[in-house]
Amino acid sequence: MSADPPDPYFRKLVGLELDGERLEFETAHTLFSAHEVDAGTRLLLRCIAPARPPQRALDLGCGYGAIGIALARRFPEARVTLADRDLLAVRYARRNAARNGAANVEVTGAVGMEGAPAGSWDLIAANVPAKIGAEAIVAEFLRAPRERLAPGGACWFVVVSGLNQQLARAAARESLPLRRVRKRARHTVYRMDAAS
Numbered sequence: 001m002s003a004d005p006p007d008p009y010f011r012k013l014v015g016l017e018l019d020g021e022r023l024e025f026e027t028a029h030t031l032f033s034a035h036e037v038d039a040g041t042r043l044l045l046r047c048i049a050p051a052r053p054p055q056r057a058l059d060l061g062c063g064y065g066a067i068g069i070a071l072a073r074r075f076p077e078a079r080v081t082l083a084d085r086d087l088l089a090v091r092y093a094r095r096n097a098a099r100n101g102a103a104n105v106e107v108t109g110a111v112g113m114e115g116a117p118a119g120s121w122d123l124i125a126a127n128v129p130a131k132i133g134a135e136a137i138v139a140e141f142l143r144a145p146r147e148r149l150a151p152g153g154a155c156w157f158v159v160v161s162g163l164n165q166q167l168a169r170a171a172a173r174e175s176l177p178l179r180r181v182r183k184r185a186r187h188t189v190y191r192m193d194a195a196s
Contacts (some may be wrong), residue, residue, distance in 0.1 A: 007028070007092075007095070008105075008184050009028035009029060009030065009088060009092075010026060010027075010028060011027045011028055011034045011035075012026075012027055012034070012035070013025070013027070014027055014034075014035070014037055014038045015027055015037075016042070016045075016058065016066060016070065016071075018042075018046075018070050018159070019043055019070075019074055020073075021069060021072070021073060021118045022123065023066070023069060023173075024095055024096075025037065025064050025065065025066055025069070025092075025096045025099070025100075025101060026064065026092055026099065027064050027092065028064070028088055028092055028096050029088070030087055030088060031063055031088060031092060032063045032129070033063070033066050034064075034128075036191075037064070037066050038127070039184075039187060040127050040158040040159075040160065040186070040187040041066050041067055041127050041154050041158065041184060042088060043158055043182065043184060043187050043189055044109060044125065044127060044156060044157070044158040044187075044189050045065065045066075045067065045071075045080070047156065047158045047181050047189045048071070048123070049124060049164065050122065050123055050154065052122075052152070053075050053077060053078065053150065054071075054075055054078045054121075054122035054123040054153075055076050055077070055078055055079065055122055056078065056079050056081070056119065056120070056121050056122050056123075056150070057068055057072075057079075057080045057081070057121065057122060057123040057124070057125070058080075058081050058082075058083065058116060058123070058124045058125070058145075059073050059076065059080065059081070059082045059083065059125055059126070060083055060110075060112070060113070060116070060124055060125070060126040060141065060145060061085070061088075061126050061127065061129060061141075062081070062082035062083060062084045062089060062093050062107070062114075062192050063083055063084060063089050063092075063093070063127075063144055064089060064092040064093055064096055065089075065093035065096040065105075065107070066126070066130050067125050067126075067127065068080050068081070068082035068097075068105060069082070069093075069096055069097055069100050069102045069105060069163060071123070071125065072097070072102040072104050072105045073100065073101075073102060076104060077104075078122075078123075079103070079106070080104055080105050080106070081105075081106045081107070081108060081116065081117055082097070082105060082106070082107045082108070082121075083084065083092055083107075083108050083109070083110035083115065083116050084109065084110070085109065085110065085111045086110075087108070087109060090107055090108070090109050093105075093107045093189045094107045098171070101109050111140075112136075112139070112140030112141070112144055113140070113144040113148055115147060116148075118193075119148075120148055120149060120150035120153065121148055121150060121153055122150050122152070122153045123153060123154060123155075123156065124145045124148070124149065124153070124154075124155045124156070125155070125156045125157065126141055126145075126155075126157040126158075126159050126160075127157070127158050128141050128144065128159045130159070130160045130162065130163060134166050134170060136169065137163070137166075137167070138170045138174060141155075141157060142155075142170065142171065142174065142176055142178070142192065143174060143176070145192075146176065146192055146194065146195070149193075149194035149195075151194055152194060153193075153194045154191050154192065154193045154194065155173075155188070155190075155191070155192040156181075156189065156191050157189070157192075158187050158188065158189045158190075159187065159188055159190070160183075160186060160187060161183070161185070161186055161188055164183075164188055167190070171192075171193065176192060177192055177193055178190050178191075178192050179191050179192070179193075
């Protein structure tokens with residue numbers, strides 16, 4: 001349970017059942033998917049299956065922390081960083097890491113990979129925001145993260161299905177090895193491996 005006092009932005013507590021465990025997240029009115037953990041995030045978390053447990057993982061655009069905290073609980077030996085450009089999201093991600101006993105989590109403010117801790121990553125995960133535009137998606141969620149992957153590492157991300165064609169064209173134009181992992185009516189999960 002979080003020891004922090006009530007927050008004036010607090011909306012509600014939402015739950016996530018994953019890997020036989022229940023996680024709980026405090027949400028704020030202005031953060032993405034404040035009413036429940038969204039279907040895209042849940043789909044992504046069911047799909048992430050690295051070849052080996054990561055030592056360093058990054059939740060890029062973490063919001064209130066559902067993806068990164070779930071990964072931290074799944075991989076307790078990993079150092080998991082949650083990064084978001086929104087300081088309110090950073091506040092809530094910190095509160096939720098404490099609430100869920102994720103001691104292996106660090107939370108930081110960052111715009112894309114700019115501001116993320118130095119070094120390479122074994123796993124980068126994101127629920128890509130649909131409203132930032134194609135150029136920002138390519139720069140911040142495809143190209144820059146791939147450049148920071150450790151050998152054998154991978155980026156895993158989910159997009160709303162309306163971005164599928166746009167994403168495929170961008171990946172082809174950039175010669176990025178984007179692979180579709182799972183498609184549902186409203187969301188698609190992709191994987192992109194590190195350069196060989």
